[in-house]
Amino acid sequence: MRKIIVLLTAGVLMVALVGVAFAGGQQEGGEAAMDDDVIVIGHTANNVGIDSYQTTHDRVWTETVAAMDGVETIQLDAGGDVALQLSQVEDLIQQQVDVIAIWPVNGDALVPGAQRAYEAGIPVIIVNSLIAEEGFDYIEGFAGPDTYQQGVNGAIAMIEALDGEGQVVDLMGLPGYVTAIRRSGGFHDYIEENAPGIEIIATEPTDWNRAKATEVMENLLVRFGDEIDGVYVADDNIGIGALNAMREAGVAGDIVMTSACMFGEGYDAMAEGLIYSSNYQSPAEDAINAVEMAVSIANGEEVPFWNFFETPIVTQENMDEYERPNF
Amino acid sequence: MDGSAVNAQAQQDSSASNKPQQEAGSALTVRSFFEKQGLIVAFVVVVAFFAIASDRFLTYTNIMLVLRQVSILGTIAIGMTLVIVAGNFDLSVGSLTSLTAVVAISMHDVVGPIPAMIITLLVGLASGTVAGFLVGKLRLNSLIITLGFLAGLQAVTLIYTGGRYSRIVEPEQTWFGFIGRGFVFGVPMPVIILAILILLFSIILTRTVFGRHVISVGGNPVASRFSGIRDGNTIMATFMISGGLTAVAGIMLGSRLMAAQNYLGQGYEFEVIAGVILGGTSLQGGEGNIFKAFIGILIIGILRNGFLLLGLPYYFQWVAQWVIVVGVVWLDVASKRGKLLA
Amino acid sequence: MKRVLNFFRRQPIWAILLGIIVVTSLFRPDFLAIGNLLNILVQSAVNGMLAIGMTFLMINGYFDLSVGTVMGFTAALTIGLQPLSVPVAIVLAIGAGAAIGAINGFFVAKAKINAFVVTLGSFIGVRGLIYIYTGEDALVGKVYEFFSFGASRVLGIPTLFLIMLAFALIGEFALRRSAHGRRTYAIGGNVEAAENAGIPVDRTVFLNFVLCGTTAAIGGVLLAARLNAATPGLGWPDTNLMTIATVVLGGTSLTGGSGSITRTLGGLFTLGVLYNVLNLFNVQSFYNLLLTGLVLILVVYVDSHLKQRRVRFE
Numbered sequence: 008m009r010k011i012i013v014l015l016t017a018g019v020l021m022v023a024l025v026g027v028a029f030a031g032g033q034q035e036g037g038e039a040a041m042d043d044d045v046i047v048i049g050h051t052a053n054n055v056g057i058d059s060y061q062t063t064h065d066r067v068w069t070e071t072v073a074a075m076d077g078v079e080t081i082q083l084d085a086g087g088d089v090a091l092q093l094s095q096v097e098d099l100i101q102q103q104v105d106v107i108a109i110w111p112v113n114g115d116a117l118v119p120g121a122q123r124a125y126e127a128g129i130p131v132i133i134v135n136s137l138i139a140e141e142g143f144d145y146i147e148g149f150a151g152p153d154t155y156q157q158g159v160n161g162a163i164a165m166i167e168a169l170d171g172e173g174q175v176v177d178l179m180g181l182p183g184y185v186t187a188i189r190r191s192g193g194f195h196d197y198i199e200e201n202a203p204g205i206e207i208i209a210t211e212p213t214d215w216n217r218a219k220a221t222e223v224m225e226n227l228l229v230r231f232g233d234e235i236d237g238v239y240v241a242d243d244n245i246g247i248g249a250l251n252a253m254r255e256a257g258v259a260g261d262i263v264m265t266s267a268c269m270f271g272e273g274y275d276a277m278a279e280g281l282i283y284s285s286n287y288q289s290p291a292e293d294a295i296n297a298v299e300m301a302v303s304i305a306n307g308e309e310v311p312f313w314n315f316f317e318t319p320i321v322t323q324e325n326m327d328e329y330e331r332p333n334f
Numbered sequence: 335m336d337g338s339a340v341n342a343q344a345q346q347d348s349s350a351s352n353k354p355q356q357e358a359g360s361a362l363t364v365r366s367f368f369e370k371q372g373l374i375v376a377f378v379v380v381v382a383f384f385a386i387a388s389d390r391f392l393t394y395t396n397i398m399l400v401l402r403q404v405s406i407l408g409t410i411a412i413g414m415t416l417v418i419v420a421g422n423f424d425l426s427v428g429s430l431t432s433l434t435a436v437v438a439i440s441m442h443d444v445v446g447p448i449p450a451m452i453i454t455l456l457v458g459l460a461s462g463t464v465a466g467f468l469v470g471k472l473r474l475n476s477l478i479i480t481l482g483f484l485a486g487l488q489a490v491t492l493i494y495t496g497g498r499y500s501r502i503v504e505p506e507q508t509w510f511g512f513i514g515r516g517f518v519f520g521v522p523m524p525v526i527i528l529a530i531l532i533l534l535f536s537i538i539l540t541r542t543v544f545g546r547h548v549i550s551v552g553g554n555p556v557a558s559r560f561s562g563i564r565d566g567n568t569i570m571a572t573f574m575i576s577g578g579l580t581a582v583a584g585i586m587l588g589s590r591l592m593a594a595q596n597y598l599g600q601g602y603e604f605e606v607i608a609g610v611i612l613g614g615t616s617l618q619g620g621e622g623n624i625f626k627a628f629i630g631i632l633i634i635g636i637l638r639n640g641f642l643l644l645g646l647p648y649y650f651q652w653v654a655q656w657v658i659v660v661g662v663v664w665l666d667v668a669s670k671r672g673k674l675l676a
Numbered sequence: 677m678k679r680v681l682n683f684f685r686r687q688p689i690w691a692i693l694l695g696i697i698v699v700t701s702l703f704r705p706d707f708l709a710i711g712n713l714l715n716i717l718v719q720s721a722v723n724g725m726l727a728i729g730m731t732f733l734m735i736n737g738y739f740d741l742s743v744g745t746v747m748g749f750t751a752a753l754t755i756g757l758q759p760l761s762v763p764v765a766i767v768l769a770i771g772a773g774a775a776i777g778a779i780n781g782f783f784v785a786k787a788k789i790n791a792f793v794v795t796l797g798s799f800i801g802v803r804g805l806i807y808i809y810t811g812e813d814a815l816v817g818k819v820y821e822f823f824s825f826g827a828s829r830v831l832g833i834p835t836l837f838l839i840m841l842a843f844a845l846i847g848e849f850a851l852r853r854s855a856h857g858r859r860t861y862a863i864g865g866n867v868e869a870a871e872n873a874g875i876p877v878d879r880t881v882f883l884n885f886v887l888c889g890t891t892a893a894i895g896g897v898l899l900a901a902r903l904n905a906a907t908p909g910l911g912w913p914d915t916n917l918m919t920i921a922t923v924v925l926g927g928t929s930l931t932g933g934s935g936s937i938t939r940t941l942g943g944l945f946t947l948g949v950l951y952n953v954l955n956l957f958n959v960q961s962f963y964n965l966l967l968t969g970l971v972l973i974l975v976v977y978v979d980s981h982l983k984q985r986r987v988r989f990e
Contacts, residue, residue, distance in 0.1 A: 055961060056497045056962065058499060058595060062497030062498050089909070090899060094951075097715045098952065098955050102706070115815075119827065139816065141816070182908065183907050183909060212812075216595065217591055218591055218598060222403055223642065225399050229399060230388075423792075472980070474973075475976055475980075477920070478973075481969075482971075483969065483973075484917070485966070485969030489968075492965070604799070611793050618790070647808075649808060650804060652800045655800050656802075664787055667787065671788075676787070
């Protein structure tokens with residue numbers, strides 16, 4: 008008897024849990040795949056909860072689609088797991104969505120997934136972070152920032168600020184992740200080709216984590232002391248982390264910082280003169296750009312392969328032209 | 335230890351310790367000293383290695399830096415030591431750190447620093463209480479339960495923030511940052527907090543009745559019950575302490591950054607447990623030393639700092655951790671039974 | 677009929693699985709589409725492989741935290757050594773996994789160090805090996821046959837799943853019918869009694885760790901075939917915990933002495949189905965995670981209560 012009670016309680020609790028999960032978490036778009044008049048976008052994103060940019064991107068995506076008639080979206084979060092993303096692509100193919108939009112966890116590992124979608128006849132667009140070149144044959148195009156150029160911008164600004172001479176450190180994002188690689192690569196390549204007087208003395212990853220960035224910068228400051236003239240960061244979140252360490256060491260204003268992507272707090276720091284330059288990358292624009300591209304493709308329109316949206320350089324001089332990022 | 339440590343393992347270890355203590359009468363040879371104090375030896379070796387390899391390592395700035403870097407994990411390790419001594423595991427500390435840091439920061443601008451800290455501590459205690467109840471009173475396996483908490487608490491963090499990160503809007507206007515960033519007589523505040531906590535809980539573990547109960551429950555739960563010790567309550571208390579101390583760590587971390595991201599504490603549980611084990615706390619329960627657990631955490635922190643100072647890739651430290659953890663524990667185990675292999 | 681009911685009573689996880697399938701199908705009949713079910717099968721192949729070896733180990737009374745990074749390491753080796761030839765790469769990769777299993781087994785069985793410590797150490801250390809080997813980059817497969825093998829099907833069923841199933845059947849047979857299997861159960865049930873009965877405890881434990889490392893390695897090979905790539909982050913941070921959870925969910929006891937691969941398969945499919953269902957209903961990932969956590973707690977609770985009843989009446 009007791010066992011039955013236990014099982015029943017468990018059953019009721021399970022149902023309640025499931026109810027909560029659905030009530031709280033269910034998003035639009037589950038059923039729509041079966042309806043022919045509605046365009047369904049299947050969207051799998053790298054890691055929605057990892058930082059504010061990605062969260063804002065996800066939210067704006069949902070809002071943009073909600074404001075459109077006849078369009079639905081299935082929002083999936085790969086949680087940074089490569090195998091999971093492949094499973095999600097398979098599931099989206101199974102649900103016969105009209106177009107699949109992927110923000111890759113890893114550009115190389117995604118290629119089989121893109122190929123599978125291609126073979127199933129479902130168009131694929133890549134969002135924000137590039138897929139490897141081998142995958143280009145299977146996709147309709149890319150919608151996102153030109154992260155390599157962002158690295159180049161960071162290098163240009165650094166050269167200007169340092170007058171072509173000095174030693175810099177590079178605080179990267181997540182090792183192995185395309186955006187981190189391209190932002191760092193753009194910076195490294197441009198410096199090597201154009202600024203013989205500047206030496207990159209260290210490159211360290213921070214996993215996009217502010218606490219990690221602080222720790223890494225602290226250790227670098229101990230290692231190099233006042234030999235560091237400039238620090239290049241893959242985004243402002245990392246930049247603020249590094250600034251924490253620099254502030255405590257008393258060198259916050261002395262070391263030049265250029266960043267590849269602007270966040271709200273970076274905007275504030277730039278106003279104080281602590282960050283020399285950054286790139287204005289709006290997750291909202293990113294998402295809207297991608298949604299529009301996806302819808303166009305689903306409607307059968309021709310779209311250019313490369314769909315970059317503008318990520319202009321922002322410095323103290325022109326920062327008034329831009330609104331403070333809200334993430 | 336119903337189900338919390340694996341049965342065969344428990345029987346194997348206890349049969350090993352039943353063997354006669356051969357070295358009881360033998361002199362304290364240099365070799366047996368090394369074997370018994372594996373942790374201290376490892377510590378000295380590691381420090382010496384980096385001091386020789388890098389002239390920046392033993393500077394005052396760097397020492398304070400490393401101490402502050404490990405104070406977060408060190409605080410969590412205090413609670414973890416108690417949980418492990420009582421015979422269980424707490425895998426939820428990483429997610430709980432994320433949650434408490436987020437709560438502390440997000441509440442700060444809403445209700446002010448002190449209420450925010452109180453709320454954060456309550457969140458930590460609440461998590462510890464529920465976990466402690468499930469493990470201590472309902473006697474469920476702590477590995478799986480706290481694994482469930484690891485997932486659940488991370489989910490709560492994500493849902494609570496909606497994925498966005500939290501920050502304090504006017505960091506200059508509040509004293510809250512002093513906890514994580516301040517210095518007192520040249521010593522970073524988190525280090526002072528950690529030192530006080532280590533002292534406090536070492537005394538609790540070794541000199542109070544509660545502490546003796548914790549050791550007894552971990553070492554021999556059946557005998558404890560027969561002596562009238564309410565082991566369920568004791569275990570629950572260890573989890574509550576773990577939750578509370580993790581909340582303190584979350585506050586310190588949030589204060590350091592004046593902001594909090596959702597996955598801040600991801601992976602902490604393994605680092606903390608590795609440090610606690612390195613420090614000699616037995617996974618069978620019944621044995622542990624809070625200060626030595628801190629030394630274990632410190633060694634891991636030194637590896638991280640040292641490798642960066644030397645310009646070596648960060649991932650080498652993981653292999654070093656493997657060697658050191660297994661090596662030190664092996665020496666420790668070997669010294670107790672008098673030979674390397676059983 | 678009575679046999680069926682008995683089966684569900686002894687292995688409640690299958691009842692739970694059935695329940696979820698039935699309820700879901702009522703709301704979303706497309707859940708039962710062949711394509712969807714096949715997806716679930718192939719998506720569970722890798723985890724299933726890891727869980728096979730883990731089942732042996734847990735019945736023996738231990739667990740292995742290093743399976744996640746061993747899987748990642750072998751995936752990297754399988755792709756990275758392709759220039760030598762695919763079969764050679766696979767053999768070397770599996771060999772590496774077995775070697776790490778042997779190291780773990782040596783420390784646990786011979787040096788008698790606690791399994792948690794040993795495998796936590798190798799978990800962290802092997803992660804370092806992955807990064808050292810890959811140099812932080814993703815490795816991409818260049819051999820078309822290997823990749824198409826990973827996507828292939830036999831009679832419509834994904835090959836990778838069939839491989840896992842084959843190993844599962846062999847494993848279950850070995851558990852129940854071989855001497856090694858019997859010894860595994862015996863040691864897990866009562867070490868001293870097993871010793872007194874003359875069972876070579878150390879050797880059995882050692883073999884089970886090697887087995888666990890080997891199945892983790894095979895899982896890595898399957899993963900590499902599926903992704904045609906290997907990233908340094910594979911297997912971190914919680915693959916090992918999810919593997920243990922899969923086995924426990926199935927009903928294998930954490931204290932050792934009981935369990936089976938069939939049970940583990942129950943746990944495996946339940947988790948796979950659960951995930952698929954949540955996707956189908958477009959539940960936001962944050963709630964997904966919450967549900968996973970709560971399910972784990974719930975299952976342990978139910979299982980412990982059922983176990984107490986059993987002990988009392990037997």
